[in-house]
Amino acid sequence: MDLVFSNCTVLTNDRENVVLTECDVGVNDGVITELGRSNSRNQPQRLVDASDLLIMPGLINSHTHSPENFSKGRAESVTLGPWLDQIWPALDALEPRQIYIAALLGAAEMLHTGTISVVDHFRQTPMNLAAVDAVAEGYRDSGMRAVVAVMLRDIPQFKGQLLPSVTDQIDIVEQAHLNCDTLKCSKVRVALGPSAPTRCTENLLISARDLALRHGLFLHTHIDETSTDAAEARKRYGTSSVQHLANLELLTPFLSLAHGVWLSSEDFELLASSGSTVVHNPVSNMRLGSGIAPLTALREHGVSVALGSDGAASNDGQDMFEALKAAVLLQRVAGVETKYWITAKEALPLVTSTPARVFGFGTGQITIGAPADFIAINRSGYSFTPQNDWHRQLVFGGNGLKVRYAVVAGKLLLDDERITTFDEENILAEAREIGMRIYTKPGDHVV
Ligand SMILES: [Zn+2]
Structure with a gap:
């Protein structure tokens, strides 16, 4: 197993809109291969304790x-x-x-x-x-x-x-x-x-x-x-x-x-x-x-x-x-x-x-066999405290949502709020410099 999020709540967004609790989400070769509790698997390459996380499609x-x-x-x-x-x-x-x-x-x-x-x-x-x-x-x-x-x-x-x-x-x-x-x-x-x-x-x-x-x-x-x-x-x-x-x-x-x-x-x-x-x-x-x-x-x-x-x-x-x-x-x-x-x-x-x-971006659902495209949100913050209705608090809850993990095709792109694929600080610094330059060229209309 490549990656396991253990003991999480899962908004599957499947046909019945099932919400799973105390659930493990296992990923192998870019695909969701496990959804439930397992005591028999080998140690995965990466195990994330997800007991305070809500997993849902990205x-x-x-x-x-x-x-x-x-x-x-x-x-x-x-x-x-x-x-x-x-x-x-x-x-x-x-x-x-x-x-x-x-x-x-x-x-x-x-x-x-x-x-x-x-x-x-x-x-x-x-x-x-x-x-x-x-x-x-x-x-x-x-x-x-x-x-x-x-x-x-x-x-x-x-x-x-x-x-x-x-x-x-x-x-x-x-x-x-x-x-x-x-x-x-x-x-x-x-x-x-x-x-x-x-x-x-x-x-x-x-x-x-x-x-x-x-x-x-x-x-x-x-x-x-x-x-x-x-x-x-x-x-x-x-x-x-x-x-x-x-x-x-x-x-x-x-x-x-x-x-x-x-x-x-x-x-x-x-x-x-x-x-x-x-x-x-x-x-x-x-x-x-x-x-x-x-x-x-x-x-x-x-x-x-x-x-x-x-x-x-x-x-x-x-x-x-x-x-x-x-x-x-x-x-x-x-x-x-x-x-x-x-x-x-x-x-x-x-x-x-x-x-x-x-x-053709995966399935937008958390199901066995679906591409592992999902995010994990902190569920112990203000948006979900107290927890009454997962969907309503997610949609109407506003800015209390903290996204901690993002997974695409089984790869962690956001790992505990840190982007893994590029140097975010360098991108921000270069973007600031470009932003100042492009609107100050002669002839540009600065608004
Ligand atoms: Zn447009």
Whole structure:
């Protein structure tokens, strides 16, 4: 046996939502091989006394933008349009080393707050292969599971903006996908990330779809984040953004769509029947005043839903426990009838088993034979004292949660609150230095 957490409480998140107590969790070759009490096993390579720990599936962040890890606390009191103009010029052409540091800075924050897998909708302008390789290497060195969705767009945002041709952008994604093998990034995969339907020509969307089909890659895009986005699509296509994607045959189970704040009821049907997933980003939507996504209606229509933090310039952290709490509570002030309120127990799959299934990040459950992807939280702190209901105290408990261990594919990435895969202090120091430099270059708009 490689690793055993002994005598813990386990939130399995399995089909019956079983909570196990005084349980041992044993791991061998990256897989959970023991769940219960055992007196007959050999001494494991590593034994953790987990009597004061709660073990649960590691969280999944289904939408972020790693370069924004340098932009926390900037651009207040602006909506998406002016926010983009204030945040992104300084981030759009980072050096590969800076991109690598941004990825590890976010990885460190996520691991400390219980997130072990991430979808990074990765933007640089113009997009280039060295940048994608750098972010992939960052996640590889973190040990997390990651999907790097390379942001694509060929409709300029302003006059004179130079963007690579459709062919060149598609080639970058294909080469980055092939490079992932060379870089030995088995836990990191490349995906196609059209920025939004209204920022891409039909040619680009169709080319992205075809490459996704050819290599079995995911597609990830923004959709109707603001009312302006939704209105622009209707003006341009005479249909909703979702219908436009359906017409181009992009709505499949391999497509995930971030935000969906301004979806219509016809869109719900299209999304439910296609198996595509909407990624709700409640904190970012509140920060930028974008609106309240129809999370309850999406779920009632049977649409697959996951949660994201969004980038650190519109959040300004990467804590998925915070996103989970915000998502559940936001629906309760959105005029949703009490009987339709999402409960804590129902919400947990939005950051575990649902995105695990959608993005192939393990199973999001603690069961025998599942990949050993889990976290261990201190259960003797304020959030669980006194202990009344594990799920509610986990989701609503707030900042009392202390994540002590994070395990991915059987490997301890966070060991008693210490990151094992990279030197966290060096990353923090370099990130501070980069953060000061990138927003003080001549011509940058400092906000
Ligand atoms: Zn986003």
